[in-house]
Amino acid sequence: MGLRSPETAAPAGPRLPGARIPAVRPGDGRLLRPPTRPGQPAAQERIDPSALQTPSVRAALAGVSRICPAFTPRQVLREGSRHILVAGTIGRAPVVAKCLAPQAVRSEYFEQLVADFHHEVAVYRAFVRHRPPVRLPRLVAADHDRCVLVMERVPGRPAARERHPANAPTPGEVRALLTAVRTLNLWRPPTDVFQPRLDYQLEIARYHSVGQLTDRDAGDLRGLLHGLGHAPLQLCHGDALLSNMLLAPSGPVLVDWEQAGWYLPGYDLAVLWSVLSGDTAARRQISQLAQSGGTLARDAFLVNLVLVLMREIRLYDVPGAGEEQRIMIRRLYDDAALARRAVRAAVGTR
16 A cells, blocks of 8 residues: 555555545644754744853853854854754854753763764765755854854745644645755765664664554564665655755755665655645655655655654653644554555555
8 A cells, every 4th residue: 555645546556645644633733843943044033132141052152152253143043951053143144053952961862962963063064075956054164072063044934833734835835845855865975975874673673662563563564674675775854844944035945954864765755744644635745756766665665654653653642642632643643554554555565
């Protein structure tokens, strides 16, 4: 089975999950609000000079001044437990500084946060040497050891501000975003520039061990993986949420590259499919793209989709969920059941 709408003609082999998705309920998209990303102007920004004087922000600015003495801070875009984002200027050029928050040192995820930050710095530096065919903020300066990243601030608005938006972008915007993602995915930089970012066997074992995947689910996914053993990997953004895509006058701009690297084909498409539950037309487009590469591309997409949906369920299905979140959880479980059936149909055709 595939990720396609019932209205379109069925190709040979199983169809991918398509449009049989519950309608979006009001408020679903407000469950998770990702922080403003580097290079991403916030909506309705309010300048608060006092925010620049908090101990955490002052510590972050000290790190920025070491690599960019001419940086003039203007506004705190985000002061979170993991990252601090400060908008400012260097001369007349608008920039954004991203720093690891001092509070992150006390986080149980500290080592992973540092590793992800180092990886993002490495990705931006790699893009200086090997320019990708998509738009992204230009690297200005970086301090690998102190976890400081300064990049241009790109004008534009996020394609969505929520992880699972209640209102999807327009059809034209969706087409532009999918074109940008596919352009990146089809790019072939030198193989030693990026690294694989997901251990698929480990992910299957992890979700199986906590009961999210049944024995049959795990066996089916491993069966598809076995058939993908020699399939070429694909360069993916790795976190292709709409909140990580700016709609700029010159076209889509991709930001937040912490998870960029080599994946099985279709990982970015799987992420987009998982968060566009209210847009059946967009899901149909994604399904068709996933199938256009043939059986191996379809199978890789299905493996990615199941693992992405398992991650989203773990993110949302937590104690104390309110009514809106429970609606989201039910929808994610419905999507996961649809993806499981698609995987079983794909295994049956091998």
